[in-house]
Amino acid sequence: MKNIDLTARLLGFGASICLLASHHSALAETPVPAVQVVKPGPEHKKMGIFAGTWTYEGETFATPLGPKEKFKGKLVSRFILDGFALETKWEEKNPLGLAQGIEIHTYDLASKSHRTYMFMNDGSQMIGTDTFGDKGIGFSYRLTDGKGRLMLARATATFTVDHKQFTSKWELSADEGSSWMPFMEYTGKKAGK
The missing domain is CATH 2.40.128.20 (Calycin beta-barrel core domain)
Incomplete structure (x- = not known):
């Protein structure tokens, strides 16, 4: 029983890491708009x-x-x-x-x-x-x-x-x-x- 709990936890932790990695990868591919420098007119x-x-x-x-x-x-x-x-x-x-x-x-x-x-x-x-x-x-x-x-x-x-x-x-x-x-x-x- 303890092995099943440990295995479930490890699988859950691994799935969380995969989700975070895929989310981070998607963010890295999203272009960040350039900051416009406003100057006095x-x-x-x-x-x-x-x-x-x-x-x-x-x-x-x-x-x-x-x-x-x-x-x-x-x-x-x-x-x-x-x-x-x-x-x-x-x-x-x-x-x-x-x-x-x-x-x-x-x-x-x-x-x-x-x-x-x-x-x-x-x-x-x-x-x-x-x-x-x-x-x-x-x-x-x-x-x-x-x-x-x-x-x-x-x-x-x-x-x-x-x-x-x-x-x-x-x-x-x-x-x-x-x-x-x-x-x-x-x-x-x-x-x-």
């Missing part, structure tokens, strides 16, 4: 207009966010994540002290839109879209300030033909876009690659 490359080191200066207007004041600063933008995103870090001096921020610019293939995510050292953040045109860029954001107030922001950046200088004008809306007020204006100059 022309819409990603449009963000490169910001790439490099820039200096800028301008002024804010009196708004619910604060008083009228002058500022100047520097920003550095570079492609990250194999060219699928542009990271911008900026720092500026104003009468209240040092302001800093980080921005991530991306292209969303599903919505076919350029997206921007900004975070500042006063707790503010802006999330929205960028629209690239022949002479510049339009921006449309939802801004939450460090006190939790929600506003809309829109802006334009107009570049010189050589893309080494720009002028930017911003507006704010505290009533979901029913009315707009001037927020800030500034000019920027490219300092390096």
